[in-house]
Amino acid sequence: MRARRNSRSLSSSRIFGLAAAILCGALAGAASAETVALRHFTLIDGTGRGPAADQALVITDGRLSWVGPAAKLKLPAGARVEDLRGKYVLPGLIDSHVHLGLVNGIAQDIKYQTPESIEKQLHLYAAYGITSVQTLGTEKDLIFPLRNAERAGRPDMARVFTVGQGVVFKGSYGGVPGLDQSVATPEEARRMVDAQVAKGADAIKLWVDDEFGTLSSRMPPAISSAVIEEARKDGKKSIAHIFYYDNASELTREGINAFAHEVRDRPIDTALLGRMKAKGVWQMAATLSREASFTYTMLPFLDDPFFARGVTPEVLAELRSPERVKKLAAAPNFSKYAPTLRNAMANFAAEAKAGVRYGMGTDSGPSARFPGYFAHWELELMVRAGITPLQAITAATGHNAEFLGARDIGTVQAGKWADLLVLDKSPLADIRNTRTIHEVFVAGHKVPTIWQICTGRSADACGKAE
Numbered sequence: 048m049r050a051r052r053n054s055r056s057l058s059s060s061r062i063f064g065l066a067a068a069i070l071c072g073a074l075a076g077a078a079s080a081e082t083v084a085l086r087h088f089t090l091i092d093g094t095g096r097g098p099a100a101d102q103a104l105v106i107t108d109g110r111l112s113w114v115g116p117a118a119k120l121k122l123p124a125g126a127r128v129e130d131l132r133g134k135y136v137l138p139g140l141i142d143s144h145v146h147l148g149l150v151n152g153i154a155q156d157i158k159y160q161t162p163e164s165i166e167k168q169l170h171l172y173a174a175y176g177i178t179s180v181q182t183l184g185t186e187k188d189l190i191f192p193l194r195n196a197e198r199a200g201r202p203d204m205a206r207v208f209t210v211g212q213g214v215v216f217k218g219s220y221g222g223v224p225g226l227d228q229s230v231a232t233p234e235e236a237r238r239m240v241d242a243q244v245a246k247g248a249d250a251i252k253l254w255v256d257d258e259f260g261t262l263s264s265r266m267p268p269a270i271s272s273a274v275i276e277e278a279r280k281d282g283k284k285s286i287a288h289i290f291y292y293d294n295a296s297e298l299t300r301e302g303i304n305a306f307a308h309e310v311r312d313r314p315i316d317t318a319l320l321g322r323m324k325a326k327g328v329w330q331m332a333a334t335l336s337r338e339a340s341f342t343y344t345m346l347p348f349l350d351d352p353f354f355a356r357g358v359t360p361e362v363l364a365e366l367r368s369p370e371r372v373k374k375l376a377a378a379p380n381f382s383k384y385a386p387t388l389r390n391a392m393a394n395f396a397a398e399a400k401a402g403v404r405y406g407m408g409t410d411s412g413p414s415a416r417f418p419g420y421f422a423h424w425e426l427e428l429m430v431r432a433g434i435t436p437l438q439a440i441t442a443a444t445g446h447n448a449e450f451l452g453a454r455d456i457g458t459v460q461a462g463k464w465a466d467l468l469v470l471d472k473s474p475l476a477d478i479r480n481t482r483t484i485h486e487v488f489v490a491g492h493k494v495p496t497i498w499q500i501c502t503g504r505s506a507d508a509c510g511k512a513e
């Protein structure tokens with residue numbers, strides 16, 4: 048155990064620099080105290096219940112061994128106690144739609160995908176309070192041993208759920224260059240599904256899109272229905288990338304379990320809403336932050352320290368460069384992004400109102416779609432679209448865990464992992480307060496938060512936290 052702790056500290060120090068290394072050293076000491084009690088906080092437990100004042104919890108070996116009113120707390124002998132008066136405790140957030148290790152800065156290439164680049168991003172997710180992610184289909188097989196190692200122990204970075212490689216119809220939209228994941232026939236599709244399941248995929252992903260009509264085809268129903276049926280036979284849920292209403296409608300008929308994006312070509316109608324509800328199709332991820340990011344030639348939060356701490360000065364300079372702004376403005380699809388975002392937001396609101404189940408997911412990971420930061424932006428956009436902050440938090444915690452079938456994360460209840468996000472201000476008063484991160488725990492390990500790191504610079508170069 049001691050050796051493993053040391054190696055964790057080392058890998059963290061490579062990522063976060065000297066200050067973080069010192070911090071990790073201090074935490075390694077604290078971690079040897081196996082029992083921690085947090086008390087006098089307001090609890091938002093992830094089940095959808097409203098806030099409960101003056102609560103307490105006990106963490107034993109990384110799991111919640113007791114949760115209840117502070118007045119009823121029986122302090123275990125030797126427990127380290129933290130008074131969190133005025134703070135808010137939530138389950139760690141779950142991002143149900145990410146891609147890992149695809150970029151170096153904002154340059155995207157599968158060659159950058161290594162265990163090291165993936166772990167670096169998983170630490171960054173955790174720093175932002177995102178304690179679990181689901182990768183959706185562009186990871187090499189190296190993702191499986193990494194996930195298995197986390198699942199067998201007590202990670203100090205975001206937990207991974209993965210579909211392995213998603214299924215792409217040859218010549219249509221999906222996947223990433225350099226990863227062989229396209230199929231041409233239903234038989235090939237079934238074989239690919241079986242292969243992903245044999246490797247240990249948690250679910251199956253497929254893409255049905257043609258990039259605003261710029262590609263000659265989308266995955267036909269003969270293939271998508273084979274993928275969905277084979278996944279079901281293998282005991283796995285199927286998750287579809289969609290863009291068009293017609294495809295969402297057809298996939299619902301075929302028995303898809305979830306959508307990884309909104310219908311974005313037109314407003315959704317009561318007919319499709321009704322069928323999604325009747326068949327239990329989830330809007331697993333609305334990816335509003337993804338759609339919003341495309342509407343800017345220069346992202347609007349480059350001066351926000353909550354963002355800037357997570358990227359290098361080189362990335363910030365590149366995002367600000369006039370050449371990049373000019374290039375994005377001149378892209379043939381640029382004018383299509385604003386109406387696409389409007390459709391996505393309206394359709395998400397319509398689904399929530401109609402009672403379609405939904406989670407929270409961003410599609411972070413491809414170039415200029417930033418791990419962690421986008422999850423907080425996503426929550427803000429979900430609330431702006433028309434749900435309450437409590438609903439948005441529940442989507443990102445209890446509901447996402449339910450969709451993943453992850454029984455020991457997503458809520459703050461006895462028996463679950465101590466994956467926790469501690470905030471200075473109430474996220475129910477203003478959803479943007481999810482950014483007031485005080486502490487993050489993964490499996491009971493207190494990890495460096497985004498306010499304690501300063502990527503690519505000396506520790507004091509990002510200014511004072513908050």
Ligand SMILES: [Zn+2]
Pocket residue numbers: 144145146183410
């Ligand atoms: Zn995606």
